[in-house]
Amino acid sequence: MNEGASVIVVGGGVTGLSTGFWLAEAGVDVLVLDRGVLGREASGRNGGGCAHHPSPLFCEEQRLWPMMDEILGYPTEFVPNQISITTAPDRLALLQRAVENAERQGFTAERLDAPTIREMVPLTGDNVHGGYHFNYGGKANPHRTVQAYAWAIADRGGRVRQNLGATGFRTEGDRIVGVETEAGVLGCDHLLIAAGPQTGRLAAMLDVTVPLLHARAEIIVTEPLPLMRHLGVDGNGLYGRQTLRGNLAYGGGPHEWIETEAQPGGGRPTSPVTASIARRLVELFPGASHARIIRSWAGVVENTPDGRPVLDRPGPWTNLTVGTMSGVGFGLSPASGRALSQLILQGACDFADLSSLRLSRFDRLEPDWAALQGWLPQVAEA
Ligand SMILES: Cc1cc2nc3c(=O)[nH]c(=O)nc-3n(C[C@H](O)[C@H](O)[C@H](O)COP(=O)(O)OP(=O)(O)OC[C@H]3O[C@@H](n4cnc5c(N)ncnc54)[C@H](O)[C@@H]3O)c2cc1C
Numbered sequence: 001m002n003e004g005a006s007v008i009v010v011g012g013g014v015t016g017l018s019t020g021f022w023l024a025e026a027g028v029d030v031l032v033l034d035r036g037v038l039g040r041e042a043s044g045r046n047g048g049g050c051a052h053h054p055s056p057l058f059c060e061e062q063r064l065w066p067m068m069d070e071i072l073g074y075p076t077e078f079v080p081n082q083i084s085i086t087t088a089p090d091r092l093a094l095l096q097r098a099v100e101n102a103e104r105q106g107f108t109a110e111r112l113d114a115p116t117i118r119e120m121v122p123l124t125g126d127n128v129h130g131g132y133h134f135n136y137g138g139k140a141n142p143h144r145t146v147q148a149y150a151w152a153i154a155d156r157g158g159r160v161r162q163n164l165g166a167t168g169f170r171t172e173g174d175r176i177v178g179v180e181t182e183a184g185v186l187g188c189d190h191l192l193i194a195a196g197p198q199t200g201r202l203a204a205m206l207d208v209t210v211p212l213l214h215a216r217a218e219i220i221v222t223e224p225l226p227l228m229r230h231l232g233v234d235g236n237g238l239y240g241r242q243t244l245r246g247n248l249a250y251g252g253g254p255h256e257w258i259e260t261e262a263q264p265g266g267g268r269p270t271s272p273v274t275a276s277i278a279r280r281l282v283e284l285f286p287g288a289s290h291a292r293i294i295r296s297w298a299g300v301v302e303n304t305p306d307g308r309p310v311l312d313r314p315g316p317w318t319n320l321t322v323g324t325m326s327g328v329g330f331g332l333s334p335a336s337g338r339a340l341s342q343l344i345l346q347g348a349c350d351f352a353d354l355s356s357l358r359l360s361r362f363d364r365l366e367p368d369w370a371a372l373q374g375w376l377p378q379v380a381e382a
């Protein structure tokens with residue numbers, strides 16, 4: 001088992017990579033394993049949003065993002081601040097609640113009226129009602145960010161291996177001593193499972209229950225449009241960004257269930273969900289109604305029963321850490337990786353209270369929780 005590492009991270013999405021980065025930065029011998037290609041799962045397919053005010057990691061998320069390019073040494077294309085707009089008066093109250101929660105944590109936002117929004121976001125139209133400019137949050141490029149974490153790990157002497165999955169674990173007493181792979185068993189002093197939707201399946205091999213259910217979310221990308229002054233504009237149930245090249249990359253869901261019969265076929269968009277995103281994008285940005293959709297993709301979002309991440313060191317193991325992000329993992333990754341690295345190295349996080357993210361909150365979860373919450377898949381995946 002001499003090919004292992006002091007810490008083995010199973011999962012090369014942003015959660016595992018960020019943890020690998022902070023560990024390598026601290027001088028730890030770390031190896032990140034991914035069964036596929038980095039960024040092929042949700043970490044490379046998301047909307048790039050970095051504003052999660054309900055999370056205990058929110059303040060650290062906001063502190064770190066503006067510095068990440070410098071910290072990692074590679075561009076993430078992070079653009080700070082964002083605008084949320086609404087076309088319906090009743091939705092403004094929802095936005096206001098989010099603003100108040102961020103304000104309680106020391107962040108500010110300005111209310112915007114319709115004419116100001118039309119001036120700041122030229123693609124909007126007469127249907128805009130109002131919104132907010134957040135002096136926090138922002139958007140980054142998911143693929144650039146994955147790449148930046150991976151290169152930064154290598155720069156610090158850490159290792160990342162693609163196309164090498166964990167297939168099982170070796171244990172001795174209350175310790176995990178190795179990770180089974182197609183390339184043999186890799187020894188470790190500590191194991192982090194951060195495998196996105198696969199976290200529950202892998203943890204179950206160690207008799208640790210991580211309740212997770214998966215949902216499909218989709219993103220569409222338009223041809224490039226003239227760059228707006230503000231690249232991070234959400235609204236109408238959509239999140240996304242204008243890329244530096246000018247494309248609008250937007251998604252919405254994942255609670256849009258797909259009916260197999262309703263595949264329109266031919267051309268784009270190719271599913272009811274992408275059609276819905278396209279329709280809502282044109283409502284949000286009437287000035288983009290002429291733009292063609294040049295790309296679309298789906299991604300799998302990992303969901304815990306209460307929608308909050310799990311960052312924990314579950315017993316009886318003395319050297320196991322688990323990290324899964326429940327659909328908010330991209331933006332939180334600088335902070336979640338730092339928190340997980342501290343859980344691994346010192347058993348606790350010194351900058352955020354992670355007690356609400358422990359697995360024990362699910363101790364009394366009903367066995368049929370997914371059905372009770374109405375989260376049963378309605379149709380089989382095509
Ligand atoms: C369409 C979409 C839009 C989203 N928008 C946003 C957003 O705007 N902001 C935001 O914060 N979040 C967003 N999310 C959620 C976010 O992308 C995820 O929460 C985050 O990427 C999770 O990262 P992860 O590293 O935990 O998991 P993943 O990205 O799923 O990575 C897990 C990795 O583990 C690997 N793996 C699995 N099994 C094994 C094994 N046995 N051995 C080795 N490796 C294994 C996989 O190959 C994968 O690379 C979105 C998600 C989607 C799909």
